[in-house]
Amino acid sequence: MRVLLADDHGIVRRGLRALLEEGGISVVAEAADGLEAIRLCEEHRPDLLIVDIGMPKLSGIEVAARAQKLDRPPGVIILSMHADESYIIRALAAGARAYLLKDGTDEDLLPAVRAVASGKPFFSPAVTSLLVEDYVRTLQKRGLNDSYHLLTDREKEVLHLLAEGRSNKEVATLLDLGLSTVETHRANLMQKLNLHNTAEIVLYAVRKGIIV
Amino acid sequence: MRFRTWPVAALGLVSLLALIAGSMLTTSRRAQEIYAQLDQLNTRRQEVDTKLRRLRSDVNLSGIFVRDYLLDVARERDPEYRRQLAAFRATNMATVDELQNLAELHADQMLSLQTKLDDYWQTFDPLFDWTPAEKILQSASFLRREVVPRREAVLAIAQEIEELNNANLAEQRAEVTRRQAVFRADLLRLLWRSLLLGLVVALTVVFRLRVLERRSEQQKTIAQDAERQMRQLSQRLVATQEDERKNLSRELHDHVAQVLTALRMELGRIERSKPPADVRLGAAVAECRRLVDQMVHTVRDLALGLRPSMLDDFGLQPALEWHVRDLTRRYGVDVELTAHGDFDALPDRYRTCVYRAIQEALTNCIRHADARTVKVNISGCEDRLDVSVIDDGIGLEPTRRHDGLGLRGIEERVKDLHGTMTIHGATGEGTTLTIRLPLPPRIMEVPLARAAG
Numbered sequence: 001m002r003v004l005l006a007d008d009h010g011i012v013r014r015g016l017r018a019l020l021e022e023g024g025i026s027v028v029a030e031a032a033d034g035l036e037a038i039r040l041c042e043e044h045r046p047d048l049l050i051v052d053i054g055m056p057k058l059s060g061i062e063v064a065a066r067a068q069k070l071d072r073p074p075g076v077i078i079l080s081m082h083a084d085e086s087y088i089i090r091a092l093a094a095g096a097r098a099y100l101l102k103d104g105t106d107e108d109l110l111p112a113v114r115a116v117a118s119g120k121p122f123f124s125p126a127v128t129s130l131l132v133e134d135y136v137r138t139l140q141k142r143g144l145n146d147s148y149h150l151l152t153d154r155e156k157e158v159l160h161l162l163a164e165g166r167s168n169k170e171v172a173t174l175l176d177l178g179l180s181t182v183e184t185h186r187a188n189l190m191q192k193l194n195l196h197n198t199a200e201i202v203l204y205a206v207r208k209g210i211i212v
Numbered sequence: 213m214r215f216r217t218w219p220v221a222a223l224g225l226v227s228l229l230a231l232i233a234g235s236m237l238t239t240s241r242r243a244q245e246i247y248a249q250l251d252q253l254n255t256r257r258q259e260v261d262t263k264l265r266r267l268r269s270d271v272n273l274s275g276i277f278v279r280d281y282l283l284d285v286a287r288e289r290d291p292e293y294r295r296q297l298a299a300f301r302a303t304n305m306a307t308v309d310e311l312q313n314l315a316e317l318h319a320d321q322m323l324s325l326q327t328k329l330d331d332y333w334q335t336f337d338p339l340f341d342w343t344p345a346e347k348i349l350q351s352a353s354f355l356r357r358e359v360v361p362r363r364e365a366v367l368a369i370a371q372e373i374e375e376l377n378n379a380n381l382a383e384q385r386a387e388v389t390r391r392q393a394v395f396r397a398d399l400l401r402l403l404w405r406s407l408l409l410g411l412v413v414a415l416t417v418v419f420r421l422r423v424l425e426r427r428s429e430q431q432k433t434i435a436q437d438a439e440r441q442m443r444q445l446s447q448r449l450v451a452t453q454e455d456e457r458k459n460l461s462r463e464l465h466d467h468v469a470q471v472l473t474a475l476r477m478e479l480g481r482i483e484r485s486k487p488p489a490d491v492r493l494g495a496a497v498a499e500c501r502r503l504v505d506q507m508v509h510t511v512r513d514l515a516l517g518l519r520p521s522m523l524d525d526f527g528l529q530p531a532l533e534w535h536v537r538d539l540t541r542r543y544g545v546d547v548e549l550t551a552h553g554d555f556d557a558l559p560d561r562y563r564t565c566v567y568r569a570i571q572e573a574l575t576n577c578i579r580h581a582d583a584r585t586v587k588v589n590i591s592g593c594e595d596r597l598d599v600s601v602i603d604d605g606i607g608l609e610p611t612r613r614h615d616g617l618g619l620r621g622i623e624e625r626v627k628d629l630h631g632t633m634t635i636h637g638a639t640g641e642g643t644t645l646t647i648r649l650p651l652p653p654r655i656m657e658v659p660l661a662r663a664a665g
Contacts, residue, residue, distance in 0.1 A: 009470040015477030022484065054466065059525075081469050081512060084537070086522050086530040102473045103508040106480035134537055 001117060002028045004046035006037035006063065007079065008055045016050065016079075016105065023110040034058020038066050046074050048116060050109075052102075053080040053087060061087075061094045068095040075116040079105065083130050085203065088123075092199035097165055098122035121165050121202055121211060128206055135207035147192055148208060155189040158182060162198065163205030217420040224413035231409060235402040242395050246388060253384050256314060260377045263311045264370050267304065271332070271366050274300045275359060278336060282351040285344040294340050301333045311373070318376045325369045332362040447628050450621065454519070454564055461518040464511050472511065476504045520567075528555040528563045532570060532588070543578050546585040553592030562649060565625045566590065566599055569633075572618045573601035573645045581605025581643055592651070599647040607637040622647075 003020060005027050007013045017027050028044045031037035035057045041049060049067055053060035064076040077098040078091040088099050098112040101124040108124050115122035123131075151159065154175075161171045172182045195201050205211045274297065281293040308329060312322050335358045342350070479501045483494065515521070516538070523531035529551050536547040555563070570588055577583040583605035591598050619635070626633045629649050637643030 011474035012470050015474045018481055081465055084534050086526055086534055103505060106477055
């Protein structure tokens with residue numbers, strides 16, 4: 001697997017690189033700012049982009065978004081100091097597949113790399129528990145019932161697969177359905193759960209504990 | 213002791229008025245005097261004239277009467293003539309006495325007049341002893357020799373007295389005129405003095421007023437400058453504090469936390485190193501990692517507490533949403549945040565002001581008001597931003613209304629942006645804080661230059 005590493009701190013890059021190499025993963029290039037990351041991405045066409053969320057010139061979120069526009073977009077792992085959904089939801093919306101808290105990188109980086117490599121999303125356990133905690137508290141405070149039970153079985157299946165990062169087409173193949181049917185299911189479940197984009201679907205799934 | 217103008221001005225004005233009043237009184241008194249003198253002079257002259265005329269006419273009449281007597285030869289009417297002549301003489305003498313009183317100045321002439329008159333009248337005394345024959349024989353010569361010269365003498369002296377009287381009048385008139393001139397000069401002098409004094413008083417007062425006005429103007433300017441400087445200073449203070457917080461927060465986040473991350477990874481590497489380190493070293497490294505983890509959390513909390521990165525990375529609403537989540541996590545308070553409007557283009561000063569205001573209000577709700585639920589509303593339109601924070605806590609006691617630096621600081625920030633802040637809340641009825649900020653006409657600040665941290 002070819003990995004591109006982007007972080008503006010040399011010592012952090014060194015630590016990450018060592019960590020990856022321990023796991024037998026080779027780093028094809030290192031970038032110290034956002035623009036360099038994009039340039040190297042175009043140059044090296046890596047399978048995986050590990051990018052710090054806060055970088056000079058171009059933020060990690062912006063790098064993730066631009067990387068998605070390449071012909072063969074790499075899987076993106078965002079590294080961040082922020083355990084807050086304002087960052088997480090933007091990272092997901094920009095196309096990131098994994099969101100790692102930097103202080104947990106030591107344990108989480110290799111599992112995240114493996115998850116993303118196999119097309120699954122990954123979140124630091126600390127992030128997941130935080131999101132779930134907030135969600136549960138919100139539900140308790142508002143006294144609102146979760147609308148998850150309003151979904152049909154089919155819609156639940158579609159939700160799971162979408163949350164795992166499958167495209168509509170993949171979902172259609174896996175469930176043996178027509179593409180337009182999947183799209184209808186998707187639209188319905190989004191309306192029922194009051195979700196507006198894929199990032200929110202993923203976030204919802206994380207909060208519900210559907211995916212970890 | 214400071215020099216005071218008003219007693220001097222008052223004194224000046226009072227003396228000016230006294231001078232004017234005094235000169236008016238003196239003037240009228242002296243004018244009256246002069247008129248009286250003139251009047252008296254005229255009256256006296258007229259009287260003297262009248263008496264003299266009577267004297268002359270009496271003398272003339274007596275002459276005619278004597279001639280009549282001399283021509284009358286019948287003796288039976290003698291006593292009648294004698295009596296009438298005596299009457300003429302008495303009247304004549306009385307007139308002379310009166311004249312003497314009036315014209316005492318011409319004592320010599322008067323004495324001579326009297327003598328001449330006595331002489332004149334005495335000439336007639338022997339006439340009444342005359343027989344009719346004597347009358348016929350001596351009359352003409354008597355009249356010619358005795359009466360006419362004496363009569364002429366009397367008339368001459370009367371004439372002299374009249375002339376003297378006229379001369380005297382002219383002299384006295386001249387005297388009065390002289391006095392009038394003196395009086396006029398005095399009056400003029402007095403006028404000039406009043407004018408001068410008035411001028412001095414007026415100039416002093418005007419000058420002093422000018423000085424005082426200028427001084428008060430200066431003081432007003434100084435006070436305004438001082439106030440402006442205070443405002444600027446407090447504005448700068450707030451801005452500087454915010455900048456410091458931002459820098460410190462970023463520094464903690466971008467450097468301290470990164471180094472700690474690297475440190476943690478290094479420690480992990482030591483732990484996983486082959487061959488494995490001995491047990492005691494392994495335990496020490498694990499403890500170090502625990503400490504580093506603790507430190508990372510502390511640094512992260514510190515950074516967020518100083519200034520949440522979301523405020524600069526994503527804007528007002530995400531920052532407020534984070535803050536509300538954070539408060540709920542920490543204190544279990546139910547905060548309901550509703551926002552209407554687009555706050556992305558909000559200039560940094562406004563963003564910061566609103567964030568800090570809500571932060572402070574929420575802190576108060578939790579720390580002092582003992583609130584369970586808080587409603588935070590922000591609504592923005594083209595030219596205005598309205599913020600309200602409503603809690604269900606114990607309400608504000610009047611004494612605590614402006615306590616603490618927090619709310620006052622917020623009020624300063626709000627005022628700097630020409631906004632208004634109000635706090636309502638009776639004891640036991642919760643508290644409502646409202647802020648209204650006028651927005652500048654669409655200053656497009658580069659929104660969120662650093663789009664993630």
